Amino acid sequence: MKNSQDNFIEGIGNTPLIKLNAASKITGCNIYGKAEYLNPGGSVKDRAALALIKDAEEKKLISKGGIVVEGTAGNTGIGLCLIGNLKGYKTVIVMNENQTQEKKDALKNIGADLRLVPPKPYKDDGNYVKIAGRLAEELKKTNNHGVVWANQFDNTANSKGHYETTGPEIWDQTSGKIDGFICSSGTGGTISGVSRFLKEKNKNIKIYLSDPAGSALYNYIQNGKLKSEGGSITEGIGSSRITANFAEAKIDSAYSIDDQESLPVLYSLIENEGLSLGTSCGVNIAGAIRMGKELGPGKTIVTILCDKSDKYNSKLFNKEFLKEKGLPYPNWL
Ligand code: PMP
Numbered sequence: 001m002k003n004s005q006d007n008f009i010e011g012i013g014n015t016p017l018i019k020l021n022a023a024s025k026i027t028g029c030n031i032y033g034k035a036e037y038l039n040p041g042g043s044v045k046d047r048a049a050l051a052l053i054k055d056a057e058e059k060k061l062i063s064k065g066g067i068v069v070e071g072t073a074g075n076t077g078i079g080l081c082l083i084g085n086l087k088g089y090k091t092v093i094v095m096n097e098n099q100t101q102e103k104k105d106a107l108k109n110i111g112a113d114l115r116l117v118p119p120k121p122y123k124d125d126g127n128y129v130k131i132a133g134r135l136a137e138e139l140k141k142t143n144n145h146g147v148v149w150a151n152q153f154d155n156t157a158n159s160k161g162h163y164e165t166t167g168p169e170i171w172d173q174t175s176g177k178i179d180g181f182i183c184s185s186g187t188g189g190t191i192s193g194v195s196r197f198l199k200e201k202n203k204n205i206k207i208y209l210s211d212p213a214g215s216a217l218y219n220y221i222q223n224g225k226l227k228s229e230g231g232s233i234t235e236g237i238g239s240s241r242i243t244a245n246f247a248e249a250k251i252d253s254a255y256s257i258d259d260q261e262s263l264p265v266l267y268s269l270i271e272n273e274g275l276s277l278g279t280s281c282g283v284n285i286a287g288a289i290r291m292g293k294e295l296g297p298g299k300t301i302v303t304i305l306c307d308k309s310d311k312y313n314s315k316l317f318n319k320e321f322l323k324e325k326g327l328p329y330p331n332w333l
Pocket of ligand 1: 075185278281306
């Protein structure tokens, strides 16, 4: 059998690099996006989901009939649920109720047990991540096949997954001729794993964080203080704290990117390059453009195309919503 797989999990990773033409032209650099939206669950988080489940299996914490519990902005939940379905694990997902309906539907439609909670800061006991941790403890009492809290924020199996796959793929795909890598951080798994791998290969490769407005990480990288300003309609990225995964990242510098800057990048990619990408990609690519301008022409820069726009239709293509917020909207709406 040619080009066949035993199961869909084998299709996670090994995504292509796609040249971002406008970003490259504006900067005189070669800017590439790693097409993580091509993963079977539709996002970069399939890699984390697989790494977290493998970690639990290696530690013999779960067997068929067991439950994976996780607090997620959605994408990790989708990955965990799909992998869980194949392996015979149930998936319980705790998510903030302010995430898009599209992500809630996606999770419900694949059979996740979705628990929506009001958004609360991390320091509050009602924060979705903390609820997920407590729920896993609770469920352990009634399930003897193993109940695992995946804990993507502070379980460094997440960044290890990127260190072992995403980082080496980027190094190979660029034949080591890479000058810069930039992406945003949610759990920090991607930027931590990729930065550690690339810096080990060549410490001169610049690693930048592209942080959405409203996140405290930009100020943390630039002046050591966790302080946030403004806000953003992006989902799945930004943080008010240093997670265990982010703590291991090797980051040289950071940009703060607001929606006014990132949304036109997304709309231009749809209109001119046929790429319809999710909100975090706007932050990543706007950051890559700034990085290209800073490093100068001729450089090769890679960023992450985390997911597609389809999970954010009710925000990205909702003219009333965007107008109300004073944000740009596509001229074809
Ligand atoms: N983009 C999207 C759309 C995401 O869902 C996430 C993860 N929540 C990220 C980016 C950030 O990836 P990481 O958790 O590896 O930092």
